[in-house]
Amino acid sequence: MTNCAIHPSILSADFARLAQELERISSADAVHVDVMDNHFVPNLTLGLPVVEAIMKATSLPLDIHLMIEDPDRWAPAYADLGADSVTFHAEAAKAPVRLARELRAHGTKSAMALKPATPLEPYLDMLPELDMLLLMTVEPGFGGQPFLDLVIPKIERARKAIDGSGATITLQVDGGITTETIKRAAAAGADNFVAGSSVYGAADAAEAISALRNNAQRKDSVE
Numbered sequence: 001m002t003n004c005a006i007h008p009s010i011l012s013a014d015f016a017r018l019a020q021e022l023e024r025i026s027s028a029d030a031v032h033v034d035v036m037d038n039h040f041v042p043n044l045t046l047g048l049p050v051v052e053a054i055m056k057a058t059s060l061p062l063d064i065h066l067m068i069e070d071p072d073r074w075a076p077a078y079a080d081l082g083a084d085s086v087t088f089h090a091e092a093a094k095a096p097v098r099l100a101r102e103l104r105a106h107g108t109k110s111a112m113a114l115k116p117a118t119p120l121e122p123y124l125d126m127l128p129e130l131d132m133l134l135l136m137t138v139e140p141g142f143g144g145q146p147f148l149d150l151v152i153p154k155i156e157r158a159r160k161a162i163d164g165s166g167a168t169i170t171l172q173v174d175g176g177i178t179t180e181t182i183k184r185a186a187a188a189g190a191d192n193f194v195a196g197s198s199v200y201g202a203a204d205a206a207e208a209i210s211a212l213r214n215n216a217q218r219k220d221s222v223e
């Protein structure tokens, strides 16, 4: 994997010190913001006003991961804030193709996420509508869960489908990414990695980001 990106998730940051926590990850490629509504997932985090504050507090691009019901209604507002990408869940979207197009029309990258047990195949025809596909490697809702290796074959199938589509689509994985699991995800074909607890739980977040990047780029990523 030659080009890879590390997106730390602020879900594992200290929310009382968000500005300083954003400083700690200034060497990252983007900041991943988990928006949860306590309906699509059993957890509640933050919404538009806090995302707007985060946007003002960092120069990093914002990667918004919406774990909410009715993204068809809410996602475009995150695009309007200036997010670099907005990800909705396929399981929650009423009209995923229309929503993906609307996100692009609102000036952001359109991205769609699949939970670990959601099959990829029904969505293959809509790959050209997406700038990024997110394959969850934990059940969405919480940070700090172990990486689900059962998603690896889906990552491999997604890589093949993306390469075959001729489109430029980032393949992101999210959940349980550590310096060890990132090797397996990268070898399977992922090129964009969300990491919450392994970055924010480290004494030196910049060092953790650099170690993740190195391990994702290693040719011998899986021994």
Ligand SMILES: O=C(CO)[C@@H](O)[C@H](O)COP(=O)(O)O
Residues within 6 Å of the ligand: 009, 011, 012, 032, 034, 065, 067, 138, 139, 140, 141, 142, 143, 144, 145, 174, 175, 176, 177, 194, 195, 196, 197, 198
């Ligand atoms: O979307 C989610 C969880 O639903 C993630 O973005 C987590 O925040 C990742 O945290 P770690 O698994 O890396 O601790």
Ligand SMILES: [Fe+2]
Residues within 6 Å of the ligand: 009, 032, 033, 034, 065, 174, 194
């Ligand atoms: Fe996430």
